[in-house]
Amino acid sequence: MFKFAAWLGVFLAGAVLCAENVPFDVRAKAERMRENGQTCAGGTSEKFGVYIISLVDLELDGEIPMAEASELALAQGKREIAAFIGQEVSARDRVETTVTTIDDRTESKEFHESMISVNVNQFLRGVVLYDIRKTRKGVSAICFVTGRTMDMSRELQEQMAKLPPGTVSAVGVAYVVDGRLDLAKQQSLQTALRSAVEQVLGTTLAANTQVQDNEKVRSRIFAHASGFVEEYRIIEEGAGDGSYRTAIYARVAKDKLLESYSAYLKSFGDPLFCLRSGNRELYQTFAKFFVGFGLKLSADEKKADYLIDALGDYRQLRHPASGMNGVQLSLWIRISDANTGRELLSQKNDPRRSAVFHASGERQKEIATEKAFAQIREPLHRELNRMIGQMASAGREITVVIDNYSTAYSEALELFCKVLEQVPGCGNVNRKIDAVSQTVTVTADYQGKMDDLADFLKARLRKEMPQKSWIPAVTAVETNRLQLTY
Structure with missing residues (x-):
């Protein structure tokens, strides 16, 4: 499993957000990030330790339920944080970095001890949706993760050895927004239940920078995460430092997950x-x-x-x-x-x-x-x-057929297949050319909807193809088949 090693202060490199002793205000920091054109930044706090904030603006088509929109925003936030980790974290034993404090004072610190090994999946599992609001085109959200949440998960894992097989532990943290402690308490439990379900599925959203843009299947499943938990026990909960924390032991019905075929198939x-x-x-x-x-x-x-x-x-x-x-x-x-x-x-x-x-x-x-x-x-x-x-999880086989193909489009076909491989959730791309019928049949494994794939191809091909005539026109979109022609 991919791991990264880092001293907590490494996240400060190049980030505007930083170590401080003043009261911690996530929303104020998010506003500063927007002013500076940042989508993701991190720092350290006495209250939370290391933290990362991600700003997510999603354009959503149609009437998507808020629960699903929240899951999509959370998935995007995790992807941004995963990418930030990859850019900002160093595994060197000695790290020298410049820290810009809240008061704009600059200090130079040398970090060479107390290195810790952190599991990326565990860290990302602690990402929470701090705030989400509807916009004219979709939603705008603030995602937040701290090292403290990760430490909570580690402590809970140590207790798991004493529990029966099939039981998982999970921690949920929600931050009190606009003084609504009751909502934070409810959201922290839902976050813990979601984490438990996520563990049983064997998938952590945004576990790396290759995360899909199309997270709709998981958003539907996790939006109703509590329905997959057969039973759970709250072992610790309480408010503090502007947040509410809930730790649970849960037994998740793995078979039940895959009895909800409708959500999977609709995706x-x-x-x-x-x-x-x-x-x-x-x-x-x-x-x-x-x-x-x-x-x-x-x-x-x-x-x-x-x-x-x-x-x-x-x-x-x-x-x-x-x-x-x-x-x-x-x-x-x-x-x-x-x-x-x-x-x-x-x-x-x-x-x-x-x-x-x-x-x-x-x-x-x-x-x-x-x-x-x-x-x-x-x-x-x-x-x-x-x-x-x-x-x-891995995609079903789809077919992309291109009619009226000739050798004049051979270079265009190479570019087309490369773009197809870049489609989120698409892989194992293979092609077969029939010179007699002038048809190219491309097969691939794909996790999303074909209209999403068609839209992605349309937008990306416009950028990648040097000539408009190299872009095949869409003639039909079916559940597992896309028909195009030159």
């Missing part, structure tokens, strides 16, 4: 699934199963983004001891990409465990279907978790 366009089966009983059984997990089913195979095949083979058999006639069901569930045909999930049952010898006719088949479904339900759920979890 990349709410794809359509077409369930195909030649058996009415199988269709009804699995339609109820998949719809129950938030998948949107469509009867139109041509409109579907993913195909679900529920294949069943009823086999007649005779009981080896009694000689009674029976039936067993060989069941196969398969999910594939409608565009590429790539298999994403495959699950089969053990037909022998579905054997039925009592009843007769259609009723015998119904019972065999029930037994086969009961047998496959749990492993199928686990595979569904894996599939959608992979789509959310």
Whole structure:
């Protein structure tokens, strides 16, 4: 895991915010930063130790709930702070830096002892949303993190060894704004719950400078973080130094996280699934199963983004001891990409465990279907978790098709693929050229919505392409497919 080593004072290098003994006013410091054109700056305080402030201004399209807007602002703030850490932190044993105090006095200090090793993820987990306000175009926010919050997390981790497996610890800190201690108390608990969920997901937002611009999937999940915590216990809470701190132990339902498929799927366009089966009983059984997990089913195979095949083979058999006639069901569930045909999930049952010898006719088949479904339900759920979890964390396969391609655009294609690799949440870019059909097919793994990808490409290509004629025009945008042409 990436770590950085630094003496607390290193954050002062080149920063306007600095060490002081005067009362600490985050909002006043934020105003100073705006006046100086800064988006991120840090310093030290007797009250908080090392601290970093990030100013975030987001333009948001549509009516985004404030809870999600807050998460997006927090993600952007963490990214700015992560970048600031990378620029300002030095791992040298001896550091000499110039410090500008509040009174504009300049001092030269030499730091050569008391070096500490700090976990970046742990530090970033302490970032809080100090203030957020609506603007004409979106929201304006102040994000704030201190070394003290990080120390709280470290102390709590030392106590975790005594707790049962599966339990996580988390600290939430909220700052009292406009005298509203009640809101700070509530927000500190929500921050702690969010941190607990974040740990179980195995992802810390803005853990490095490669963080996505499109954080909408995580914003939806974390905006309702408390719903994923099965139980929690507040082990310490209280007000002090203009803030409210809450420390908790929590048990997070990891499986429950991935039962909220609707939020994950909507984050990349709410794809359509077409369930195909030649058996009415199988269709009804699995339609109820998949719809129950938030998948949107469509009867139109041509409109579907993913195909679900529920294949069943009823086999007649005779009981080896009694000689009674029976039936067993060989069941196969398969999910594939409608565009590429790539298999994403495959699950089969053990037909022998579905054997039925009592009843007769259609009723015998119904019972065999029930037994086969009961047998496959749990492993199928686990595979569904894996599939959608992979789509959310690493991206799902998308296709970008460029028509009317010729060798005259070979240099343009190179630039296009480089820009595609720069799209937040996009990776594993590969291309194939068909000279006969004059078509380029580019595949990639992508985490966001295709309209977001199209907008990003449009803006970036205008900057990168030396000629406008090198920019392919968009002809169609689908959930997993982008069509362009020269």
